[in-house]
Amino acid sequence: MTVQNALKDGVAMAAALSHTPPSTSDRTQPRIAVVVLTQCTRPAELSRAIASVRAQRGVDPHLVLVVNGADPPDPDPSDRLIVLPDNAGIPGGRNLGVAATDAEVVFFLDDDAELQGEDHLASVLERFDEDPDLGAMAMRIVDETGRTQRRHVPRVGRRSAHRSGQVTHFIGAACAVRTSAFEGVGGFDPRFFYAMEESDLAWRLMDRGWSVWYSADLTAFHPHTAPSRHANHLRLQARNRLWMAWRSLPGPVFVAHMVTWTAVCAVRCQSLRDILTGYREAWAARPRRRPMRWRTVVTMTRLGRPPFV
Structure with a gap:
């Protein structure tokens, strides 16, 4: 199944699983929707996020709550509630959230994250209005210390967390997409389940001519975490990285990307057994290749992150 077909199927599924029917009032179409994906295991954090x-x-956001294989909260705090019988993963659940709204811009917020300014969503809309080529943008993530973890900086180098600008990928904890751009490239790949789905989407957006922006002046709180909290994170990251690179990179760049990242994993003393298991799983079910244009490779390199770094 292609990414596009998966997103189309998600539209019908979102309607079928929705516990809150679309409003029949004269309320105008919302300009921005906020999709919060949750398994309802952190009720206090979820309440703060909402x-x-x-x-x-300055905005009237449409709140879509996607409950990923769990019992929904009572009372329902959302404008649209979707309850999935099983865990569809992060990309699959977020695709269903997008399918449940007709807003121009969709903002994704983790269920343990919080917007740190009351004007942030209005600012997000302004930036999409100002730049018709903007496909996705992300906020700066800060933890309990007020710092931004290195893995949350969408550039090479530790000192660029406080610098806004165009980037080549984005962080999913607090980010926004233009709905037409998101749907135009087929949304997130639901097979990824966890890890790398934002980078995969960003590459496809950029190859279609959309830009990706990092807003250091807009911040969201997210507690300090490590990827190791997720079971099989190394295997899933390796599997998804190979899927992403195989589908989107020209042959020589694909080889350079995989060699570079495997070497990085070895230097970090990560489990090569788990990584190679992920590679084998990905290779056995690799997607159809759709290599990006060399012009996109040049653009990514010019922005400081060629697609093999």
Whole structure:
């Protein structure tokens, strides 16, 4: 199944699973929707995340709550509730959230994250309005110390967390997509389940001519975490990285990308057994190749992150 077909199927599924029917009132189409994906294991954090959305000024966001294989909260705090019988993964669940709204811009917020300004969603809309080529953007993520973890900086180099600008990928904890751009490239690949789905989407967006922006002046809180909290994170990351690179990179760049990242994993003393298991799993079910244009490779290199770094 292609990414595009998976997103089309998600539209019908979102309608079938929705516990909150679309409004039949005269309410105008929302300009921005916020999709929060949750398994309802962090009720206090979820309440704070939703409160930070409800506190926004200058916009009337449509809140879509996607419950990923769990019992929904009671009472329902959302404008649209989708309850999935099984865990569809992060990309699959977010695709269903997008399918449940007709907003121009969709903002994704982790269920343990919080917007740190009451004007942030209004600022997001302004930036999409100002730049018709903007396909996706992300906020700066800060933890309990007020710092940004290195893995949350979408550039090479530790000192660029406080610098806004065009980038080649984005962080999913607090980010936004233009709905038409998202749907035009087929949304997230639901097979990824966890890890790398934002980078994969960013590459496809850029190859279609959309830009990706990092806003250091807009911040969202997210607690300090490590990828190792997720079971099989090395295997899933390796599998998804090979899928992403195989589908999107020209042959020589694909080889350079995989060699570079395997070497990085070895230097970091990560489990090569788990990584190679992920590679084998990916190779056995690799997607159809759609290599990006060399012009896209040049653009990514010019922005400081060639697609093999």
